[in-house]
Structures are given as C-alpha cells and as structure tokens.
Amino acid sequence: MSVESLQEKARTLLAHAGIHINGDGPCDLRVHDERLYARVFAHGSLGLGEAYMDGWWDCQDLPGLFARLLGSHLDQELKTLDTLLAHLRARFINLQRGEHAYEIGRAHYDLGNDLFQAMLGKRLVYSCGYWAEATNLDDAQEAKLDLVCRKLKLKPGMRVLDIGCGWGEALKFAAERYGVEGVGVTVSKEQAEFARALCAGLPIEIRLEDYHALDERFDAVFSIGMFEHVGGKNYRGYFETVRRCLAPQGLFLLHTIGSNESPGRPDPWIEKYIFPNSVIPAASQVATALEGLFVVEDWHNFGPDYDRTLTAWQANFDAAWPALSASYDERFRRMWHFYLTVSAAVFRSRRDQLWQLTLSPDGVPGGYRVPR
Numbered sequence: 001m002s003v004e005s006l007q008e009k010a011r012t013l014l015a016h017a018g019i020h021i022n023g024d025g026p027c028d029l030r031v032h033d034e035r036l037y038a039r040v041f042a043h044g045s046l047g048l049g050e051a052y053m054d055g056w057w058d059c060q061d062l063p064g065l066f067a068r069l070l071g072s073h074l075d076q077e078l079k080t081l082d083t084l085l086a087h088l089r090a091r092f093i094n095l096q097r098g099e100h101a102y103e104i105g106r107a108h109y110d111l112g113n114d115l116f117q118a119m120l121g122k123r124l125v126y127s128c129g130y131w132a133e134a135t136n137l138d139d140a141q142e143a144k145l146d147l148v149c150r151k152l153k154l155k156p157g158m159r160v161l162d163i164g165c166g167w168g169e170a171l172k173f174a175a176e177r178y179g180v181e182g183v184g185v186t187v188s189k190e191q192a193e194f195a196r197a198l199c200a201g202l203p204i205e206i207r208l209e210d211y212h213a214l215d216e217r218f219d220a221v222f223s224i225g226m227f228e229h230v231g232g233k234n235y236r237g238y239f240e241t242v243r244r245c246l247a248p249q250g251l252f253l254l255h256t257i258g259s260n261e262s263p264g265r266p267d268p269w270i271e272k273y274i275f276p277n278s279v280i281p282a283a284s285q286v287a288t289a290l291e292g293l294f295v296v297e298d299w300h301n302f303g304p305d306y307d308r309t310l311t312a313w314q315a316n317f318d319a320a321w322p323a324l325s326a327s328y329d330e331r332f333r334r335m336w337h338f339y340l341t342v343s344a345a346v347f348r349s350r351r352d353q354l355w356q357l358t359l360s361p362d363g364v365p366g367g368y369r370v371p372r
Contacts, residue, residue, distance in 0.1 A: 006037035017072035019065060026061035027068055033057070045075065049269035049342075053334045062337065063311070066345030113194055114327065116167070118320035119313050124167035124194070127225030127255060128306040128354045132372070137312035140305070145173040148222055150371040151298070151358050152251050154178040158219040161185075161245055163211045164226025168195025168204070175202045183218070185209045214241055220250050227256035229278050235289035243293045243361060251360055252294065257306075258283060258353040274339050280352060294359035297368035303353035310344035 001009075011021050020028045033056035039047040051057060059065045069075060116124055122138040129140025130147050148170065154160065156179030162171050165184025168191075174180050181203035186192050187210060195206040221242050230238050242252050259280040266279045290296070317324075317336060325333070346352045358368065 001038075003034050003037065006041060007034065010037050010040070013074055017068040017074055019068055027059065027064040029065070030058045031056070044268065046268040046272065049273070049335075049338050052338050053331050055334070062341035063307075063344045063348065066342050067348045070345055070349040070351050113167075113190055115324060118324060119317045121312070121316060123169045123173075124198075125169050125224075126166055128257075128302070129309045129312075130302065131305045131308050132302075137309065137316070140309065140312075142173075145170055146177070147356075147371065148224065148253055148255065149174050149178050151253050151356070152220045152222060154180050154220060156180070159183075159217075161214070161218040161221045163214075163221065163223040163242070164229070165191075165195060165206060166225070167191050168198045168206060170222070170224055171195075171204050171206075172199050172202060175199070175204055180220075183207065183216075185211055185214065211241055212237065214245050216245060217247055218245050218250065219247050220252070221246050222253040222255070224255040225257075227254060228275070228280055230281075231277070231279055232281070232285055235281065235285055239290045239293050246361060248361055251297070251358060251364075254286075254355070254357040254359065256281060256286075256355055256357075258286070258301075258303075258355045260351060260353070270339070270342075273335055283355075286355075286357070290359065294361060295363040296357060297360050297364060298356075298358040298370045300356040300358075300370075300372075301353050302356075303347050303350065306347040306352075306354050307344050310340050310347070314340040314344070 007021070014021065014029065018027070019025075022028070022030055033051070033054075036051050036056045039051050039056075041047075043050070113124075116126065120126060121141065123141050123145075125141045125145070128144065129137060130144035131140045132143065134140035134143050152160070154174055158178075158180045160171070160174060160180050160182040162182060162184040165171055165186050166188075168184055171182045171184050174182065183205045184195060185207045186195070187208070189208060192206050192208040199206065223242075227238070246252055257280050259282050262282040262284050271278070287296075314337070317340065321333060328336075347354070358370075360368070
C-alpha cells in the first residue's frame with residue numbers, strides 16, 4: 001500500500017478514539033516520519049514503540065493518547081506476527097524457570113540503582129502505591145507498606161518471608177515498624193547488594209536466590225510486584241512453595257497486577273525492551289492455581305492508584321533527567337517515557353488491575369476482618 005493509503009487507514013482508525021494526525025489537541029499524533037504508518041501496521045505495538053524511540057512521532061499528552069487508544073480497543077486492530085510470536089513463546093516455553101528466572105534481573109532491575117533511586121522517591125518501592133488518603137508518592141508508598149503489614153497482622157518476633165524483595169524496603173519497614181525478622185529473595189544482583197546495605201543492623205537476611213529453592217517455615221509471607229514474572233506454567237508451583245513455607249496459622253499477601261483477559265498476553269514491545277519473560281496473570285489463572293492450597297480471605301483491587309503512581313514516577317524521572325543523561329542516552333529517555341506512559345494508560349483505561357490477595361492455608365478461625 002502507498003504511504004497515502006496507509007495514512008488514510010491510520011486516520012480512520014484513530015478517529016474512533018478522537019485522535020487526529022498532526023492536529024492541535026494534546027492527545028493528537030504529531031508525525032515526523034511518514035514511514036511510521038507502514039512500521040505500525042507491520043509490527044503493531046512493537047513498531048509504534050520503536051518508532052517513538054527513534055523520534056518518528058510525538059504527542060503532547062502521551063498517557064492521554066494511549067488511554068484513548070486502549071479505551072477504544074484500537075490495539076485489537078493491530079494483531080501482528082510480533083504479537084502472535086510473543087503469545088506463543090509465553091504459552092509453550094517456560095520462560096521463568098532455571099536460568100531464565102534471572103534474565104529479568106539482568107535486563108531490568110540491574111539497569112542501575114541511580115535510575116530507580118531518582119524515579120521511585122524516598123523509598124525504593126517499585127510497585128503501586130496506596131492513595132486512599134495519600135497526596136504524594138512517598139506517603140502513598142508508606143501507606144501501601146503499612147497496609148501489607150496490617151493485612152498480615154504482623155507482630156514483634158514473627159519471622160516473615162518476602163518473595164521478590166526488591167531493594168529491601170518492605171522488609172525494612174516491617175522490621176522497624178512491626179518488630180519482625182525476615183528473609184528476602186531476589187534474582188537481581190544489584191538489588192540484593194543494595195538491600196543488604198539498606199537493612200544492615202536489622203534481623204533481615206537478603207538472598208540472591210530463585211524462590212523455588214525455598215523450603216523453611218515462616219509466620220507470614222508476602223510478595224509485592226513479583227508475581228508478574230512467575231509465568232502461567234509456574235503459578236501452581238509458586239503457590240505450593242508458599243504453602244510449604246507458611247505456618248499453618250499464617251497469612252500470605254500477594255500484590256500483583258492482574259489482567260481482564262484470559263489469559264493475559266505479553267505485549268511485544270514490553271517483552272523486548274522492559275520486562276522480558278513476564279506476563280500479567282488473569283484472575284482465572286490465579287484462582288485455579290491456588291485451589292486446594294489456600295482460602296481467599298480478601299481480594300482487594302485498587303488498580304486506578306497505579307495511574308497516579310506511574311505519573312509520579314515519570315515526574316521524578318523527568319526532574320532527574322539532567323543528571324541521568326550522563327549515563328543514559330536520548331533513545332533510552334524516550335523508551336522510558338513510552339514505558340511509563342503506556343503503563344499509566346493501561347490502568348487509567350481499566351484494562352489492567354492491581355490486586356492484593358490475602359490468603360490463609362485453612363481459613364482464619366472466626367473469619368478475617370479486612371483492613372483498609
């Protein structure tokens with residue numbers, strides 16, 4: 001097809017979402033290179049993201065643009081070979097076991113603590129904040145950590161496990177505020193080293209270890225923003241590991257992004273540039289995987305809070321860019337913008353959710369009173 005034909009096809013599709021090509025609105029697409037149309041129709045979201053990284057197009061309000069695209073389901077008009085291949089890899093290859101389990105650490109979490117320290121705020125907490133009463137990112141993250149501890153009913157002297165402990169902030173908070181001791185596991189060398197320094201002097205052990213190797217008893221277990229890297233083939237084994245490690249009267253809290261789809265399909269651009277070997281779980285997959293292992297005491301959804309969290313991260317990233325630009329180039333800046341703004345739009349459009357599940361092995365005697 002000619003450039004003119006592809007442009008007209010794009011114009012017609014975008015009109016359904018109230019988006020114009022080279023219009024004056026904040027959500028309109030400004031095209032700098034007309035090769036954009038062929039690239040997007042050939043490669044879908046992968047082509048759109050790479051074209052943005054290459055400077056082929058811009059938009060004043062990127063989250064608004066993507067929220068309109070997703071809200072109108074225009075992404076479903078661009079089912080390409082790249083999308084199919086990403087789906088088939090996730091379906092037929094176990095991308096989260098063995099050496100694959102460490103790829104996400106090397107590719108993403110080991111990018112550099114300078115980047116994440118600049119972006120995430122006072123606490124290095126790389127997951128959705130809880131904005132019920134918070135007015136800024138730091139308060140929202142503290143409220144989320146406290147919510148986790150309250151849901152688990154933590155008390156002094158308890159021994160807790162954090163699966164996917166990140167930079168150690170959640171364990172540090174639990175030890176300082178609730179008097180617990182704990183173990184954290186991560187597959188990121190950079191995170192493990194930072195967490196050990198952060199938690200120095202506290203009764204906390206940080207391990208560079210795949211969670212499958214765990215086989216010891218804890219009074220409570222939590223996992224915040226890690227389940228997205230487990231993979232559907234491993235959900236049952238994940239919950240079996242938690243059940244094996246959790247005391248009979250203990251509680252487990254799972255904090256994860258969740259998909260409205262069944263099952264969630266990996267996005268080719270996110271798979272290639274941001275989170276390799278990752279997939280968002282569907283509710284049906286989670287429910288099936290924990291059958292016979294846990295009682296679901298509470299299933300809490302506060303997905304819209306992730307829009308506010310991601311928007312705050314982008315503001316921090318932009319403010320820090322003059323310093324970060326010494327280590328990261330312009331293409332990386334555009335890649336990171338695309339990642340944060342697309343992610344914000346996914347939650348703004350309610351296409352994905354943020355779940356906290358509180359689980360018990362056999363049911364809390366007398367019932368579980370839900371903290372909020």
